[in-house]
Amino acid sequence: MKAVAFTGLPGAGKTEAVKVAHEQGIKVISMGDEVREEVKKRGMEINDENLGKVAEEMRRKHGMDIWAKKCLKKIREKCSDEEVVVIDGIRNIEEVETFKKYIKNFILVAIHASPHIRYRRLMERGREDDSIKMDDLKRRERREMSWGIGNVIAMADIIITNEGSMESFRKKVKKILS
Amino acid sequence: MKAVAFTGLPGAGKTEAVKVAHEQGIKVISMGDEVREEVKKRGMEINDENLGKVAEEMRRKHGMDIWAKKCLKKIREKCSDEEVVVIDGIRNIEEVETFKKYIKNFILVAIHASPHIRYRRLMERGREDDSIKMDDLKRRERREMSWGIGNVIAMADIIITNEGSMESFRKKVKKILS
Numbered sequence: 001m002k003a004v005a006f007t008g009l010p011g012a013g014k015t016e017a018v019k020v021a022h023e024q025g026i027k028v029i030s031m032g033d034e035v036r037e038e039v040k041k042r043g044m045e046i047n048d049e050n051l052g053k054v055a056e057e058m059r060r061k062h063g064m065d066i067w068a069k070k071c072l073k074k075i076r077e078k079c080s081d082e083e084v085v086v087i088d089g090i091r092n093i094e095e096v097e098t099f100k101k102y103i104k105n106f107i108l109v110a111i112h113a114s115p116h117i118r119y120r121r122l123m124e125r126g127r128e129d130d131s132i133k134m135d136d137l138k139r140r141e142r143r144e145m146s147w148g149i150g151n152v153i154a155m156a157d158i159i160i161t162n163e164g165s166m167e168s169f170r171k172k173v174k175k176i177l178s
Numbered sequence: 179m180k181a182v183a184f185t186g187l188p189g190a191g192k193t194e195a196v197k198v199a200h201e202q203g204i205k206v207i208s209m210g211d212e213v214r215e216e217v218k219k220r221g222m223e224i225n226d227e228n229l230g231k232v233a234e235e236m237r238r239k240h241g242m243d244i245w246a247k248k249c250l251k252k253i254r255e256k257c258s259d260e261e262v263v264v265i266d267g268i269r270n271i272e273e274v275e276t277f278k279k280y281i282k283n284f285i286l287v288a289i290h291a292s293p294h295i296r297y298r299r300l301m302e303r304g305r306e307d308d309s310i311k312m313d314d315l316k317r318r319e320r321r322e323m324s325w326g327i328g329n330v331i332a333m334a335d336i337i338i339t340n341e342g343s344m345e346s347f348r349k350k351v352k353k354i355l356s
Contacts, residue, residue, distance in 0.1 A: 009333075093323070112332075112337050114335045115333055115335070145271070145329045148328070149328075149329075150326070150327075150328030150331060151323045151329075152328070153331060154187055154323065154331040154332070155293055157293070158292065159339060161337060
């Protein structure tokens with residue numbers, strides 16, 4: 001089996017990369033879906049606060065790589081040995097190590113754009129007051145960094161830059177997936 | 179003033195990038211030199227342990243960006259306003275923020291190579307027993323990551339890949355510095 005995991009800070013282009021995978025008929029295993037399932041199972045409402053709380057609690061109880069382990073279980077159930085699988089939502093280095101241990105052909109791909117470009121993109125997406133939005137962006141970024149996403153990016157096997165056209169970025173993603 | 183700061187994990191190519199700057203006659207301000215000066219001032223021996231201890235103690239007492247502040251002082255003393263300066267040895271995001279605040283034209287450049295390539299390079303440099311050396315490498319890497327270097331890399335304005343020939347890497351560095 002070959003697995004490609006995408007990582008990157010908000011606004012770098014992870015969502016678009018996953019969209020390309022979907023279009024190519026590649027199965028996408030989302031780490032966030034695992035957290036959502038757990039929240040639902042507990043009868044809690046699906047919102048940012050509950051998702052964060054459950055994700056953290058499970059990490060404390062069962063180890064930093066608990067969500068990677070749950071994803072591995074799903075990959076084994078859903079995917080054949082010959083398939084290419086995309087993993088979405090890696091957040092810390094322990095998850096990377098667990099995937100590397102159990103998937104022989106595991107490629108970690110970081111998507112990068114300068115802060116300047118990422119902020120502009122994220123601002124263009126929203127319609128709220130700019131100054132509030134900028135604070136929210138930076139808060140979200142700091143939260144992801146506190147979880148260790150920076151180290152995941154630093155340890156990537158491949159870094160692709162997403163600062164030009166959407167088309168050139170999609171081409172780079174397709175090349176990696178093929 | 180324009181300042182270019184290089185960052186990257188061990189084996190990525192920081193030393194070579196700084197060498198290119200030296201060759202071009204560009205002043206290099208080393209954050210490590212600041213720590214060395216402080217250790218010397220205290221009459222302590224210059225070794226890894228003392229450097230680490232003093233660096234950490236000063237961060238605890240005076241803030242995570244204390245070494246950036248000391249570098250800024252040196253830059254103001256040593257460099258003219260029209261000059262390009264290279265800063266070597268950024269370790270955490272607070273240092274990046276302090277430099278950005280005081281140097282209008284501050285460009286953070288991350289140098290990246292896959293772990294596979296970095297480990298091979300570092301192994302080739304040394305002559306010790308391979309298995310011991312590999313442990314040392316990973317320990318050094320983890321230590322830098324615990325200081326927050328991953329987040330510095332993730333927040334870079336430019337990422338350059340150093341996986342091909344030395345010549346092509348030197349060309350990329352020269353282009354940024356010119």
